[in-house]
Amino acid sequence: MDIADWRRKIDEIDRKLIALLNERAHAAKEIGKLKRHTDMPIYEPERERIIYENAQRENKGPLPDLELRHIYERIIDVMRKLQKEEIHPEQEGASHDTEFDAEVNE
Amino acid sequence: MDIADWRRKIDEIDRKLIALLNERAHAAKEIGKLKRHTDMPIYEPERERIIYENAQRENKGPLPDLELRHIYERIIDVMRKLQKEEIHPEQEGASHDTEFDAEVNE
Numbered sequence: 001m002d003i004a005d006w007r008r009k010i011d012e013i014d015r016k017l018i019a020l021l022n023e024r025a026h027a028a029k030e031i032g033k034l035k036r037h038t039d040m041p042i043y044e045p046e047r048e049r050i051i052y053e054n055a056q057r058e059n060k061g062p063l064p065d066l067e068l069r070h071i072y073e074r075i076i077d078v079m080r081k082l083q084k085e086e087i088h089p090e091q092e093g094a095s096h097d098t099e100f101d102a103e104v105n106e
Numbered sequence: 107m108d109i110a111d112w113r114r115k116i117d118e119i120d121r122k123l124i125a126l127l128n129e130r131a132h133a134a135k136e137i138g139k140l141k142r143h144t145d146m147p148i149y150e151p152e153r154e155r156i157i158y159e160n161a162q163r164e165n166k167g168p169l170p171d172l173e174l175r176h177i178y179e180r181i182i183d184v185m186r187k188l189q190k191e192e193i194h195p196e197q198e199g200a201s202h203d204t205e206f207d208a209e210v211n212e
Binding site for chain 1 (some may be wrong): 109
């Protein structure tokens, strides 16, 4: 396979990744709705610890564990933010209708 | 579905995500090997622009485009690093055998 072939393969993987990330976002939002009328916190360190442990256990490589963790840290940050918007919908608005190409400050 | 059901769903999604991220890492490394004896750069802004454009086009939500981009920025950072290790394998070592729980400074 040449570089163009591998890139087509990556584009195909990305389509699946994007669909799965959206499924995960949907689930995070549903949990947010369920938390809305409880006093469960958005940030649950024990649940996050389990997610990282699962990720490490499922990781067969070639992605090093530490790099997978880097990616998961970002995924969890994003999902926590989405969940927060479901728990406190009145604060929503501001983070929506953002431009894909907008400048990002973190 | 209650919170436990949604979490089982998330764990299942994570297994698929981890497998796909590893497939993507494999492809990035293979491209690195192919680049090894060429003068193609590791960082190719045009290719990265295409990846972000594809991601935005494929995104059907509920993940906002900006949040998907945040996740992809991290994925691309990690993949670029893996590819660099393939292009210059002599510099490898240092970033391997890292602990999953190691302190991360970015």
